[in-house]
Amino acid sequence: MLNKNIATEKNITDVFTKESALKYCEQQLADRRDIDKVFLLDLLAERLLPNLNYDERITGKLEKETVENLSITRGMVQAGEVIVTKGSVVNDDVFQKLQSYKKAFEDNARVNGNFNLVLLGRFLLVGLAITLLVVFLYLFRRDIYSDNRLVGLILLVITAMLATLSLAIMLQWPENLYFIPYCIVPIIIRILFDTRLALYIHLLVVLIAGFFVPNSFEFAYYEITAGMVSIYTIKNLIRREQFLISALIITASYFVAFLGISFIRQGSISSIEWVDFLPFGASVVLTLLAYPLIYLFEKIFGLTSDITLIELTNTNAPLLREMAFTAPGTFQHSLQVANLAENAIYSIGGNSLLVRAGALYHDIGKMENPLFFIENQISSFNPHDKLPYEESAQIIIRHVSKGLEMARKANLPDIVSDFIRTHHGNTRVDYFYQSFLKNFPEKLIDENIFRYPGPIPFSKETGVLMLADSVEAASRSLKEPDEKSISDLVDRIVKYKLDQDQLKDSDITLKDIETIKTIFKRMLMSIYHVRIDY
Known part of the structure; x- marks a missing residue:
């Protein structure tokens, strides 16, 4: 009780309530015969007031102090x-x-000492890792380094993963941090970029995360090995089910690592807690979220993944199906070019899916006037016979610009449209140019009328497509294809492209050129069923 700011302790049984006070008075008046007890008790009941009041504020303060102590x-x-x-x-x-030991260990792993210095330490670690990433991009992937859009995507993926981990640690949910799908980062980077960058970024993410989780070495071993497996299993993504196959192999790698660490810790199979493996399985299932995330990143950042290229190379795609009916000869030519280019780029190193997609769509502009292209002429009638050479050349050249227009309407990725733009480079339409000079030697003509606008190929894939397109088209003019005629044809066309400087920006070496020629010759002889003398 508090009386004039003086606190005293008193047993609650020694304090009267109104009822107990009246009962006490009745007991004291029981032996008094000179007093009207009923009247007096009624008077006391009306006049009796409490002199102790409950103070909620002080009571709450005392309760809080008691709990804290x-x-x-x-x-x-x-x-x-x-x-x-x-x-x-x-x-x-x-x-x-x-x-208690586990909780103390985890608490010490999070914060120990001055919180501001802890934040500074984390900033330094993350800053060093990001700096190393930027240096890596500058030295080895200058194309990504110079594109803020791509750098932003990479930083977004890294930040999202680390933010998820930090939030899980802060909220202490899930209790087991292995539920988090760490392998989603290398899968996304591998699909959207390449294997080397995916592995490098995954190592940086795991190294950073290792400072915030208990048992850092075990965590790093689990996640680095699983990340490497995830990258290896989707190195060449050509089927959708590879995601499921990859998930199964990642689960197997987790299981092997789990067994190994459990044997080291327990030394006995019977003492292994198999339920501890469930977080790893859940993590692998969550890793499948990479599939919709890749689609989302493609749309937001304007990228093209192998998954999109697989969809584009489906011959039931709208543009290809239209070309098969409108310009069947061009469609068959595109299929043959795709086979030639894909085999060549696979041998010299490059994106075989990309070159196949580019080959299938490179001539879609011919659908505007299919009969003006010889592969679609099914009779002896040739519409060019009634046109001036200049006009015929412009119709042929226009299939490039028309193809680009159709590609834009169909929302084809820019890297596929590049094949339409570059497959003729800035070469001349020699047939009509030479025909004009032969028939009108006295006239002066602007050579650019007969020349494609370019640009010339600027990658291995676009360079190989140019060669495959020219070789396949020229091979159709061979009256009696044999080993020598095919070999001479391939050598002559490749030499012409080199002499015209069409491949100077395509990063194709002389060794690559020899490999490409060998593959073209072998495949063309197979197409025309040429027997090789032994």
Whole structure:
């Protein structure tokens, strides 16, 4: 009780309530015969007022102080003291000590000391990792480094993963951090970029995350090995089911690592807690979210993944189906070019899916006037016979610009449209140019009328397509294709492209040129069923 700011303790049984006070008065008046007890008791009941009032504020303050002073520990474990020995029974007391040790270990792993210095330390670690990433991009992937859009995507993926991990640690949910799908990062980067960058970024993410999780070495071993497996299993993504196959192989790698670490820790199969493997399985299932995320990133950042290229190379795609009916000869030519280019680029190193997609769509502009292209003429009638050479050349040249227009309407990716733009480079339409010079030697003519606008190929893939397109088209003019005529044809066309400087920007070496010619010759002889003399 508080009286004039003086606090005293009093047993609650020594304090009267109104009822107990009246009962006490009745007992005291029981022996008095000179007093009207009923009247007096009624008067007391009306006049009796409490002189002790409940103070909610002070009571709440005292309760809070009492709770704060309660001990949350049950005992003490001295440094060096054995908590439990191998083979001994774990009772409630030992289990409580182990749980306390686990909590203390995890708390120390998070924050120890001045919180501002801890934040500074984290900033330095993350800053060093990001700096190394930027240096890597500058030295080895200058194309990505110079594109803020691509750098932004990479930083977004890294930040999202680390933010998810930080939020999980802060909220302590899920309790087991292995539920988080760390392998989603290397899968996304591999599909949208390449294998080397995916592995490098995954290593940086795991190294950073290792400072915020308990048992850092085990965590790093689990996630680095699983990340490497995820990258290896989708190195050449040509089928959708590879995602499921990859998930199964990642699960197997997790399981092998789990067994190995469990054997080292326990030394016995019977003592392994198999339920501890469930977070790894859940993580692999969540990794499948990479599929819709890749689609989302493609649309937001304007990228083209192997998955999109697979969809584009489906011959039931609208543009290809239209070309098969409108310009069947061009469609068959595109299929043959795709086979030639794909085999060549696979041998010299490059994106075979990309070159196949480019080959299938490179001549879609011919659908505007299919009969003006010889592969679609099914009779002896040739519409060019009634046109001036200049006009015929412009119709042929226009299939490039028309193809680009159709590609824009169909929302084809820019990297596929590049094949339409470059497959003729800035070469001349020699047939009509030479025909004009032969028939009108006295006239002066602007050579650019007979020349494609370009640009020339600027990658291995576009360079190989140019060669495959010219070789396949020229091979159709061979009256009696044999080993020598095919070999001479391939050599002559490749030499012409080199002499015209059409491949100077395509990053194709002389060794690559020889490999490409060998593949073209072998495939053309197979197409025309040429027997090789032994």
